[in-house]
Amino acid sequence: MRIELDQSKCTAAGQCVAVAPNLFVQREDGIAVLLQEEPGESERAAAEEAEANCPALAITVHD
Amino acid sequence: MTPAETEIQELHLREGGDPLSPRLDLQELRLQRLPHVRFPNGVTGYITTTYEDFRTALGDPRLHAKRFVGEPAPARLSVEVPDMPGFIPGMNGPDHLRVRRLAAADFSVRAIERLRGYIRAVVDTYLDAMAAMTPPVDLIEAFALPVPSEVIGHILGVPPEHAEEFQTAANETIGGRKEGLDDPDAAARAVARLHDILGEVIVAKRAELADDLISRLTQVGEPPLDDGEIKGLCTNLLLAGHDTTAANTSMAVVYLLENPHQMEIFRAQPDRIPDSVEEIIRFNNIVSDSGAAIPRLVTEDMEFAGHHLVKGDWLLPSVATANTDPTICPYSGTFDITRDPGQHVSFGFGPHTCLGQHLARAEMQVMLAGLFERFPTLQLVSSPADLRWNSEAFVYRMAALPVTW
Numbered sequence: 001m002r003i004e005l006d007q008s009k010c011t012a013a014g015q016c017v018a019v020a021p022n023l024f025v026q027r028e029d030g031i032a033v034l035l036q037e038e039p040g041e042s043e044r045a046a047a048e049e050a051e052a053n054c055p056a057l058a059i060t061v062h063d
Numbered sequence: 064m065t066p067a068e069t070e071i072q073e074l075h076l077r078e079g080g081d082p083l084s085p086r087l088d089l090q091e092l093r094l095q096r097l098p099h100v101r102f103p104n105g106v107t108g109y110i111t112t113t114y115e116d117f118r119t120a121l122g123d124p125r126l127h128a129k130r131f132v133g134e135p136a137p138a139r140l141s142v143e144v145p146d147m148p149g150f151i152p153g154m155n156g157p158d159h160l161r162v163r164r165l166a167a168a169d170f171s172v173r174a175i176e177r178l179r180g181y182i183r184a185v186v187d188t189y190l191d192a193m194a195a196m197t198p199p200v201d202l203i204e205a206f207a208l209p210v211p212s213e214v215i216g217h218i219l220g221v222p223p224e225h226a227e228e229f230q231t232a233a234n235e236t237i238g239g240r241k242e243g244l245d246d247p248d249a250a251a252r253a254v255a256r257l258h259d260i261l262g263e264v265i266v267a268k269r270a271e272l273a274d275d276l277i278s279r280l281t282q283v284g285e286p287p288l289d290d291g292e293i294k295g296l297c298t299n300l301l302l303a304g305h306d307t308t309a310a311n312t313s314m315a316v317v318y319l320l321e322n323p324h325q326m327e328i329f330r331a332q333p334d335r336i337p338d339s340v341e342e343i344i345r346f347n348n349i350v351s352d353s354g355a356a357i358p359r360l361v362t363e364d365m366e367f368a369g370h371h372l373v374k375g376d377w378l379l380p381s382v383a384t385a386n387t388d389p390t391i392c393p394y395s396g397t398f399d400i401t402r403d404p405g406q407h408v409s410f411g412f413g414p415h416t417c418l419g420q421h422l423a424r425a426e427m428q429v430m431l432a433g434l435f436e437r438f439p440t441l442q443l444v445s446s447p448a449d450l451r452w453n454s455e456a457f458v459y460r461m462a463a464l465p466v467t468w
Contacts (some may be wrong), residue, residue, distance in 0.1 A: 011410075011413070012121070012412055012414045014160055015164060017160075018161075028126075029119060030412075030414070038233075049168070053171055054174055055410075055417070
């Protein structure tokens with residue numbers, strides 16, 4: 001699994017941090033930062049929830 | 064900064080002039096950075112005039128969202144919506160995220176794509192009913208308002224017989240209706256009625272779970288939401304799901320009918336409809352006419368855009384000036400559905416970024432495509448200059464849109 005975050009699309013909603021705190025943090029201006037590009041399978045559910053909930057469609061989870 | 068240090072400019076409601084053009088007075092504000100303005104209800108604040116300042120403000124956790132009470136507003140009188148837990152536009156920080164995330168999956172782009180067929184069926188039902196009417200017909204009452212109203216009720220799982228009461232509640236709270244404003248208790252009564260209905264629905268869902276948001280909300284959260292929070296959240300979603308899409312859809316109809324060349328492109332290139340809808344949403348700032356601003360309360364003394372703000376000041380990130388910022392949008396005062404949809408902020412920015420934005424887009428795409436296909440000869444009954452506007456409402460829209468075909 002590989003996670004891709006497009007910061008230019010990010011609208012700082014913070015949904016990814018709420019559902020996947022091990023994978024994302026927010027910068028001071030609210031823009032999301034990806035902590036692990038290739039986390040283990042144990043993070044798959046969180047990553048997929050972050051992808052689904054992102055209002056800006058800035059997160060993509062690749063298999 | 065104390066008010067005496069700067070000159071306070073009056074921000075008037077849009078009165079007269081061409082309702083289809085961007086407000087020139089807001090464009091003039093752009094000559095200053097963070098001018099101090101007084102809203103029609105008498106409250107003052109500092110309004111942003113650039114795209115960057117808009118985003119910086121809405122991403123800053125020291126600036127708190129509040130909920131109607133005491134904030135700068137387009138209405139001459141503030142609307143007093145009673146306090147309620149779970150009403151996310153007035154929540155901040157981790158508590159806000161805790162509640163919001165529970166509803167997020169039902170409004171994700173995936174969930175909304177699954178709803179498209181259903182939305183199309185609702186649209187067709189109202190178009191059939193309209194086709195059976197004798198024109199002229201008020202497009203807002205017959206189509207633009209009932210479609211989003213029925214769809215949001217469906218998502219929540221509220222029986223359709225309550226739709227009218229939800230519309231009444233919306234009018235008397237965020238609607239800025241005269242009768243609501245003259246009666247200071249009308250909003251509280253409307254919300255109380257809404258909560259009574261939602262209370263019954265929650266009891267019914269707990270007894271028999273269904274595939275809808277209210278059922279899911281009774282089962283999720285750590286700790287679980289209590290019934291008061293579910294009512295507050297659902298009140299929020301119901302109110303937000305009514306006038307907003309109705310306002311944008313009815314404006315879209317006017318823009319397209321008044322711009323025959325754009326109408327021609329819209330009809331000829333159905334695959335461009337999503338981009339066209341994006342331009343409609345950029346161009347038409349429905350969130351309060353007085354600067355289309357999203358008020359934020361300063362919770363600690365801070366520097367912002369070269370100004371010293373003190374606790375208790377209002378900062379007003381303005382959608383209208385951000386969306387027309389020449390650095391992100393060329394010839395921004397022109398309605399052009401062929402432009403690259405770009406980076407408008409009509410759905411806001413930061414933790415309160417519109418939860419229902421993918422629903423709003425899908426509804427508008429399906430509604431506009433269906434309407435112009437079914438009624439190819441649709442036209443306005445009167446000139447746009449003669450339309451009446453709900454200029455005091457939270458959502459700026461026309462009071463009625465008479466059409467014929």
